[in-house]
Amino acid sequence: xxxxxxxAAIVLCFAACKSNTKLTPQDTPSAGFIRIxxxxxxxPILEEQLKVFLSAxxxxxIEIRYKSEIDCFKDLASDSTRMIMVTRGLTKQEESxxxxxxxxxxxxxxxxxxxxxxxxxxxxxxxxxxxAQLQQILTGKKPTEVVMDGNNLTGIVRFLKDSLVKNEGFxxxxxxxxxxSEVIEYIKKHPNAIGFVAMNWVEDxxxxxxxxxxxxxxxxxxxxxxxxxxxxxxxxxQATIGKGQYSLSLPVYYILKENAPGLGSGFLNFxxxxxxxxxxxxxxLVPAKMGFSKRNGMISQ
Numbered sequence: 001x002x003x004x005x006x007x008a009a010i011v012l013c014f015a016a017c018k019s020n021t022k023l024t025p026q027d028t029p030s031a032g033f034i035r036i037x038x039x040x041x042x043x044p045i046l047e048e049q050l051k052v053f054l055s056a057x058x059x060x061x062i063e064i065r066y067k068s069e070i071d072c073f074k075d076l077a078s079d080s081t082r083m084i085m086v087t088r089g090l091t092k093q094e095e096s097x098x099x100x101x102x103x104x105x106x107x108x109x110x111x112x113x114x115x116x117x118x119x120x121x122x123x124x125x126x127x128x129x130x131x132a133q134l135q136q137i138l139t140g141k142k143p144t145e146v147v148m149d150g151n152n153l154t155g156i157v158r159f160l161k162d163s164l165v166k167n168e169g170f171x172x173x174x175x176x177x178x179x180x181s182e183v184i185e186y187i188k189k190h191p192n193a194i195g196f197v198a199m200n201w202v203e204d205x206x207x208x209x210x211x212x213x214x215x216x217x218x219x220x221x222x223x224x225x226x227x228x229x230x231x232x233x234x235x236x237x238q239a240t241i242g243k244g245q246y247s248l249s250l251p252v253y254y255i256l257k258e259n260a261p262g263l264g265s266g267f268l269n270f271x272x273x274x275x276x277x278x279x280x281x282x283x284x285l286v287p288a289k290m291g292f293s294k295r296n297g298m299i300s301q
Contacts, residue, residue: 029266031059036264037075038085039155040066041180041198042252044207045112045283046085052279053270060263070153076106082257083264087155089253098257108255110288111271112280115236116156116248117202118220119187119195128233130223131247135164137194140171145193147175147186156196159250188216198250199236203284222247242286252285 027033038046043066050062065075072084089108090098098105118134120127136142138160148157161170177183183195184202202219204210221233224245232245240246254271258264270276277287 027262029261029263029269030057032263033061034063034083034263034267035075035081036062036064036083036085036267037072037081038064038066039069039072039087040149041154041156041201042066042085042114043180044200044204045114045252045280045285048283049267049271049276049279052275053267056270057266060266062263062267068153069155069158076255076257082262083268084255086253086255087159087250090255102257102259104259106255106257108253110251111254112252112277112288113241113286114250114252115199115241115246116159116196116250117199117236118222118248119183119197119202120218120220121187121191121193122216122218123191124194124218127218127220128223129220131164131225134222138165138170138174139168140173143173145173145175145190146171146195147177147183147190147193148196149177149179149183155250156198159248160196184213184217194220200283200285203236205284206282238281238284238286251288252280 046064050064054060054062065081067075069086069088072081072086075081076084089110090106095105118129133142137144137146148154148160175186177186177195180197180201183197187193187195199219202210202213202217219235221235224232224234224240225247226244234240234245236246236248241249254268256264256268271280272289274290277290280287
C-alpha cells in the first residue's frame with residue numbers, strides 16, 4: 001500500500017511538472033512570452049516588425065499594447081511589462097531610481113528616427129510654416145484650428161509642448177482627438193485645420209491605406225532651421241530627416257528592463273540588426289543602428 005501511494009505521488013508530481021512546462025515555456029531570446037507597451041503612434045511600424053519576428057520565431061509570443069507615452073512609463077515602473085517603445089530615454093533620476101528598485105538600470109537607446117508631420121487638407125493653400133509660426137498657432141496667438149491626439153499624452157504632444165509651447169500652454173484653438181486615425185479623419189472634414197501625426201501614418205507610399213489618405217490630405221512644408229541658405233522649406237521624409245533639414249524629427253526609443261538574455265533582448269536584437277533596420281527603412285523612417293548607402297554598380301557584358 002505504501003509503495004502504491006509513493007508511486008501515485010511520483011506520477012502526480014511528474015504530471016504537474018509537465019503541465020507547468022507547457023504553461024510557462026522557457027524565456028529565451030527566441031521563445032517565451034512578454035508584454036510590450038508602445039507609444040500608439042508607432043503602431044504601423046511595430047506591427048510590421050512583430051509580424052516578421054514571429055514568423056521567424058514561432059515559439060515566441062509578444063503582446064504589444066498601444067497607449068499614451070506616460071502610460072508606457074507607468075507600465076515600466078510596475079511589473080506589467082519588461083519593454084516599452086517611446087520617444088525619449090530615461091533621465092538620470094529615473095536611472096537612479098531603477099538601480100535602487102531593481103539593482104540594475106534598464107538599457108535604452110534609439111532604434112530609428114521618425115518625424116512629426118503637419119497634416120493638412122488638400123484644399124488648404126497655406127502650406128508653409130516656420131517654427132515661430134507653429135509656436136504662435138499652438139499657443140492660440142493665431143486662430144488656426146489644430147487637432148492632435150490630446151486624449152492621450154503621446155510623445156508628439158510632449159515634444160510639441162516641451163519644444164514649442166513650453167510654459168504658455170496650448171491655446172483654446174487646439175482640439176483633442178482620440179488617436180492618430182481620428183486626427184486624419186478630422187482633417188478630412190475640416191479644410192482649414194492642421195493636425196499633427198507621426199510621419200509613418202501618412203508617408204508610406206507602398207501602403208494602400210496611406211495612398212488613399214494622400215488623395216485627400218497633404219503634409220505642410222517646414223522651414224529648415226539648420227540650412228545655410230535661408231528660406232528653404234522641407235517635407236518630412238527619410239532624406240530631410242537624415243540630412244537634418246526637417247526640424248520636427250522624433251526618435252524611436254526602446255527601454256528594456258532585462259538583466260539577462262530573454263525574449264525582450266531577442267526582439268530588440270532583431271530590430272537593431274539588418275532585418276529590423278530594413279523594416280524601419282521600408283517604413284520610410286531613418287534607421288539609427290545601421291547605415292544603408294546606395295552604391296552604383298557596373299555590369300560587364
